[in-house]
Amino acid sequence: MTDFKGKVAFITGGGSGAGFGQAQIFSEAGCKVVIADVRQDHLDQAMAHFKSKNAEVHPILLDITDREAYIKAADEVERVYGTPPQILIQTAGVNAFGPAEASTYEDYDWIVGVDLGGVINGMVTFVPRMIKAGLGGHIVAVSSLGGLGPCATTAPYSAAKAAVINLMETYYEALKPYGIGVTVFCPGNMNTNIHEASATRPANLQNTGYYESPDALEGYHKHNELGMDIREVGRQVMKGIEQGLVICIPYDNAEEILKHELQRMIDYCTPEGLKRLEEQEKAFREQADLPHEDMNSLMEASKLGWSKAKGDIDWVDESRRYTE
Secondary structure, rough: OOOOOOOEEEEEEEHHHHHHHHHHHHHHHEEEEEEEOHHHHHHHHHHHHHOOOOOOEEEEEOHHHOHHHHHHHHHHHHHHHHHOOOOOEOOOOOOOOHHHOOOHHHHHHHHHHHHHHHHHHHHHHHHHHHHHHOOOOEEEEEOOHHOOOOOOOOOHHHHHHHHHHHHHHHHHHHHHOOOOEHHHHHEOEOOOOOHHHHHHHOOHHHOOOEEOOHHHHHHHHHHHOOEOOHHHHHHHHHHHHHHOOEEEOOOOOHHHHHHHHHHHHHHOHHHHHHHHHHHHHHHHHHOOOOOHHHHHHHHHHHHOOOOOOOOOOOOOHHHHHEEE
């Protein structure tokens, strides 16, 4: 797809962060944009921007884990614009950080429920409607570099994002006959407000093994501010659609990133490979493609308790717990 003018684009998480950046870029390209978000304040802020631009944008308050609400949102899109979306961009996501061994049932239920379950809900809701409309289109789901490899402090998130990659590759194969393209977008750090994700965590899923405090989350926010600008995120997503990419890693060294992850999987298969990984681990950390300022921001956030377990979780190694 290279012509976006007049297309209906539905963007989850469109009220802020990466979703808001995408909404701006696709609106400016001539799309009729629907922004769906779980926070009314974010929708209000986004709509103030779009109204100042006289942009054709429609807001919908939506919890993507609520299937009945998702169906109603899809119905609303068709009432407002006369068709289901030709562009579906599933950006909404949440995260919380802490040692994998400190994770609770609720940590998994919340994070996997949003990051994987929300994408599944979007696909099951919209794919049949898009096929029946016969207008073709393109579907994007936002995964992460964290979905390509393990991270000891983002187990629920990385598991969900890895599943999203596989899910979207599967739909890429399935939707070819219908003229619907599929892209999974795998960025690294982005300048978003994902540090505020816990504000939307349901009351019945509040139990967590991870330490969180305003200071720790603000420390992580400072790290996020060093990430990709949200409008650049939008431009990279559009570029991925234009090029028809299945896996879009928005960096010049995308192939090297993926080759490294695939080699890690190969090395897991043999004793020799495991030895290579052990020998390379320290060198890899030193060569990691992270700006020095970025690494410093993570270290400072860690000092405030970010990515650590609660102090009273006595089965977690003391170095991975935070005691105030």
